[in-house]
Amino acid sequence: MTQTLASRPAPEPVDPLRVWFRFVRLQHRLSAAVGAELRTIGLSIPQFDLLSTLTEREGSTQQELAERLYVTKGNVSGLVDRLVEAGLVERRPIPGDRRSHALHLTERGRSLAERGIAAQRAYVARTLGRLPAGDVAELERIVLAWREEARSAAAEA
Amino acid sequence: MTQTLASRPAPEPVDPLRVWFRFVRLQHRLSAAVGAELRTIGLSIPQFDLLSTLTEREGSTQQELAERLYVTKGNVSGLVDRLVEAGLVERRPIPGDRRSHALHLTERGRSLAERGIAAQRAYVARTLGRLPAGDVAELERIVLAWREEARSAAAEA
DNA sequence: GCGAGATGGTTCTCATGTAAACTATCTCGA
DNA sequence: TCGAGATAGTTTACATGAGAACCATCTCGC
Numbered sequence: 001m002t003q004t005l006a007s008r009p010a011p012e013p014v015d016p017l018r019v020w021f022r023f024v025r026l027q028h029r030l031s032a033a034v035g036a037e038l039r040t041i042g043l044s045i046p047q048f049d050l051l052s053t054l055t056e057r058e059g060s061t062q063q064e065l066a067e068r069l070y071v072t073k074g075n076v077s078g079l080v081d082r083l084v085e086a087g088l089v090e091r092r093p094i095p096g097d098r099r100s101h102a103l104h105l106t107e108r109g110r111s112l113a114e115r116g117i118a119a120q121r122a123y124v125a126r127t128l129g130r131l132p133a134g135d136v137a138e139l140e141r142i143v144l145a146w147r148e149e150a151r152s153a154a155a156e157a
Numbered sequence: 158m159t160q161t162l163a164s165r166p167a168p169e170p171v172d173p174l175r176v177w178f179r180f181v182r183l184q185h186r187l188s189a190a191v192g193a194e195l196r197t198i199g200l201s202i203p204q205f206d207l208l209s210t211l212t213e214r215e216g217s218t219q220q221e222l223a224e225r226l227y228v229t230k231g232n233v234s235g236l237v238d239r240l241v242e243a244g245l246v247e248r249r250p251i252p253g254d255r256r257s258h259a260l261h262l263t264e265r266g267r268s269l270a271e272r273g274i275a276a277q278r279a280y281v282a283r284t285l286g287r288l289p290a291g292d293v294a295e296l297e298r299i300v301l302a303w304r305e306e307a308r309s310a311a312a313e314a
Numbered sequence: 315g316c317g318a319g320a321t322g323g324t325t326c327t328c329a330t331g332t333a334a335a336c337t338a339t340c341t342c343g344a
Numbered sequence: 345t346c347g348a349g350a351t352a353g354t355t356t357a358c359a360t361g362a363g364a365a366c367c368a369t370c371t372c373g374c
Contacts (some may be wrong), residue, residue, distance in 0.1 A: 123195040127306040129173040
């Protein structure tokens with residue numbers, strides 16, 4: 001700090017930790033809001049995440065879904081159990097590999113997933129989507145930069 | 158879209174939904190990293206959140222903590238049970254109100270909380286803190302703007 | 315073609331989260 | 345002062361998450 005003139009209005013100092021807290025709380029709030037939307041169609045967030053991933057990757061195995069969703073395969077196991085129970089997903093045998101199953105959406109599963117995707121898209125559109133396009137692009141850029149720093153930090157350790 | 162000249166390189170269109178996904182995944186990744194740091198001192202994220210809140214609000218009731226942490230009071234009940242069990246927190250009676258307790262950190266609880274705060278601050282400093290200060294300020298600005306849109310959306314509904 | 319290690323799933327235990335029912339206590343107006 | 349409603353906490357039921365132990369099956373080098 002070589003600033004010696006105290007006469008101009010002090011710019012608010014930026015504390016990364018404070019920004020981190022805001023970031024986390026916002027994510028918490030937004031997830032709760034999206035979760036509330038999804039609940040109206042009978043889905044939880046993890047269930048919806050799994051179904052919507054399946055719409056783009058029909059026939060995935062549980063292991064693939066676990067990697068995609070960043071959760072353990074044990075977790076996916078129970079999640080799929082409940083979705084099968086609810087009639088939204090099917091486990092189909094894979095010829096030539098008796099260890100794994102191909103997961104497929106049922107008619108109802110696909111329909112619910114699509115309604116969920118629409119609800120999610122609508123929520124994002126009427127919150128983030130109302131910011132100036134430049135801000136959204138800027139947010140993406142900063143998020144990607146932050147991610148890179150996180151990767152570097154993880155690599156160092 | 159009144160743009161008629163197709164000759165210049167198309168700017169990457171910004172899809173708010175894609176930015177939302179990046180945002181959520183980044184938060185997931187960062188929380189996992191902070192959680193790993195905290196685990197080395199024997200705390201989970203929720204435990205740490207509760208302890209660090211207590212360092213600033215010694216004597217809070219469980220209800221107050223629940224509001225502050227955005228979780229249910231039932232959840233805080235079990236969390237405090239485990240922290241008391243671990244010798245990090247005490248429930249003290251409040252004269253004049255036999256329904257509630259004032260929560261206080263024990264010596265060990267305060268010490269652990271402070272180590273956790275330092276670890277968290279260090280992690281944020283070596284990821285977000287390495288971005289240009291302008292980016293951090295910009296991120297905060299956009300996060301606050303997004304939060305306002307989320308509030309408006311919630312109010313409309 | 316066999317056996318060691320890799321891979322896919324399930325299951326266990328435990329922590330955390332919600333929602334809702336329940337108990338104890340407090341507050342306040344008639 | 346009494347009793348209805350508010351408030352603080354606990355408890356129960358259940359979903360979700362991690363991590364680790366465990367089985368079945370598959371792959372690959374020899």
